Amino acid sequence: MHDIRTIRQDAKAFDDALSRRGIDPQSAIILEIDTKRRQLITSLQELQQRRNDASREIGTIKKSGGDASTIMEEVSSIKDQMATMEVEEKALVEELDAMLMGLPNSLDSDVPQGADEDANLEVRRHGDAKPLPFAARDHVDIGERLGMMDFGIAAKMAGSRFVLLRGGLARLERALAAFMIDTHCGEFGYEEILPPSLVKGEALAGTGQLPKFADDLFHTTDDRWLIPTAEVPLTNIVSGEILDSAILPLRFTGYTPCFRAEAGAAGRDTRGMIRQHQFSKVELVSIAHPDQSGDELERMTSCAETILQRLGLSYRVMLLCTGDTGFSAQRTYDIEVWLPGQDEGRGAFREISSCSNCGPFQARRMKARFRQQGEKDTRFVHTLNGSGLAIGRTMIAILENYQREDGSVAIPEALQSYMGGMTELKPQADNRD
Numbered sequence: 230m231h232d233i234r235t236i237r238q239d240a241k242a243f244d245d246a247l248s249r250r251g252i253d254p255q256s257a258i259i260l261e262i263d264t265k266r267r268q269l270i271t272s273l274q275e276l277q278q279r280r281n282d283a284s285r286e287i288g289t290i291k292k293s294g295g296d297a298s299t300i301m302e303e304v305s306s307i308k309d310q311m312a313t314m315e316v317e318e319k320a321l322v323e324e325l326d327a328m329l330m331g332l333p334n335s336l337d338s339d340v341p342q343g344a345d346e347d348a349n350l351e352v353r354r355h356g357d358a359k360p361l362p363f364a365a366r367d368h369v370d371i372g373e374r375l376g377m378m379d380f381g382i383a384a385k386m387a388g389s390r391f392v393l394l395r396g397g398l399a400r401l402e403r404a405l406a407a408f409m410i411d412t413h414c415g416e417f418g419y420e421e422i423l424p425p426s427l428v429k430g431e432a433l434a435g436t437g438q439l440p441k442f443a444d445d446l447f448h449t450t451d452d453r454w455l456i457p458t459a460e461v462p463l464t465n466i467v468s469g470e471i472l473d474s475a476i477l478p479l480r481f482t483g484y485t486p487c488f489r490a491e492a493g494a495a496g497r498d499t500r501g502m503i504r505q506h507q508f509s510k511v512e513l514v515s516i517a518h519p520d521q522s523g524d525e526l527e528r529m530t531s532c533a534e535t536i537l538q539r540l541g542l543s544y545r546v547m548l549l550c551t552g553d554t555g556f557s558a559q560r561t562y563d564i565e566v567w568l569p570g571q572d573e574g575r576g577a578f579r580e581i582s583s584c585s586n587c588g589p590f591q592a593r594r595m596k597a598r599f600r601q602q603g604e605k606d607t608r609f610v611h612t613l614n615g616s617g618l619a620i621g622r623t624m625i626a627i628l629e630n631y632q633r634e635d636g637s638v639a640i641p642e643a644l645q646s647y648m649g650g651m652t653e654l655k656p657q658a659d660n661r662d
Contacts, residue, residue, distance in 0.1 A: 230491035230594040231329050233263055246335040249342065249551045259328055265479040266321040266656040273314050275535035280307045322505065329439055331436065334590040336551055337560040343550030349563070350550070355534065355544025358567035363634045367570035368625040369501040372398060373638045376657035380501075390491065395586045397654040401640075403507065404647035405620050406484040408537055409511040413617055417532045419513060424462030426486055427453040434463045436612075437557035437587075447488050447506075455488035459512035460614040467516050471607055477595050477599060478525055479516040482617060484509065502621045503579065507621040515613040518599070519589070522611035526586040528561045533582045533617045540642045542626050545578055558585035566622065570629035581622045584615030 240256035290297040372378025377398035383391035433439040446457040565578035589609035598607040
């Protein structure tokens with residue numbers, strides 16, 4: 230959410246920032262509403278002062294035995310005027326908040342300009358991304374040949390864009406989550422959190438999913454929402470809090486299911502596990518001092534990269550352009566893992582993590598602040614989030630990169646202890662009738 234005081238101070242800079250996202254100037258209408266609201270507040274204060282003065286006059290007149298009926302009528306009229314103006318002022322506040330809540334975050338100045346992912350900037354690359362020495366299968370063919378990935382049974386239960394994992398792949402999901410959580414907590418200082426998977430609307434408004442992206446979410450009949458990512462509950466841990474600057478940064482991680490309606494993704498990645506209504510993810514969230522958030526983003530991205538490095542997976546890090554950066558972010562790095570089975574075996578890089586610095590944007594919506602030692606005033610914290618990593622896409626990467634020509638799949642060494650010593654997955658005989 231944007232600070233109205235900043236818009237008052239430099240409306241042109243605000244409009245220029247919006248223009249980088251392809252949004253028309255908004256400051257004029259925002260400031261018009263803001264001016265009306267401030268004028269109403271001033272009028273209300275003046276009426277309240279006159280009401281107080283008149284009330285004292287009434288007391289004085291009555292003490293002297295005089296007739297105070299005229300002033301009493303005036304006080305009654307003032308009361309009615311104030312009630313009407315308070316309703317008007319509330320409506321203006323709601324209109325202003327709705328406008329500010331619907332506008333995306335301002336971007337860092339060095340975010341590359343561009344309309345879509347084609348303008349993203351490659352920052353670095355790790356590993357040797359190349360085709361396999363045999364005809365590579367995609368994860369769907371691999372998983373089904375293993376007898377451990379079933380989209381048909383999942384569709385029978387839940388419809389399209391769900392999967393049922395069994396045997397070794399079910400265990401691999403659990404192993405990946407444990408490996409990631411152990412690494413982030415044991416080495417990188419994140420605190421493990423097991424949050425609710427259902428949240429109130431206020432929590433989603435705080436992180437920016439509501440009101441703009443309601444169609445992408447699952448909403449329950451009792452007005453709760455299934456989380457699209459653990460970013461929502463982890464970030465909202467500090468909602469409404471005033472933190473001591475000495476404890477910053479706070480670093481949280483959690484392994485949760487995530488639920489997305491994917492309302493705007495018709496026709497995209499419909500095959501397999503890449504884009505599903507339900508998936509699992511290990512999320513990273515940092516609550517940082519404004520002076521530290523830039524460095525914290527680099528650190529968070531490095532933590533996510535470490536997981537890929539230890540799994541022996543090739544990837545590249547992309548700085549997202551203006552047209553591809555998410556609503557709440559001011560700067561985002563996407564980590565794209567190499568998947569040799571994509572594009573009919575030609576291979577492709579696909580997103581496996583996004584790490585974003587949201588600056589004070591979410592904190593202002595959540596009223597999450599901190600106080601520097603020795604200072605009276607408070608400031609908004611900066612919030613950051615990233616995938617550390619998406620479990621399903623990491624499984625896809627392992628299946629496609631560690632596949633063998635005979636249909637088996639090697640288990641990366643880093644996961645073997647989590648898999649009970651298993652070193653490979655082999656196709657299973659189908660014993661069903």
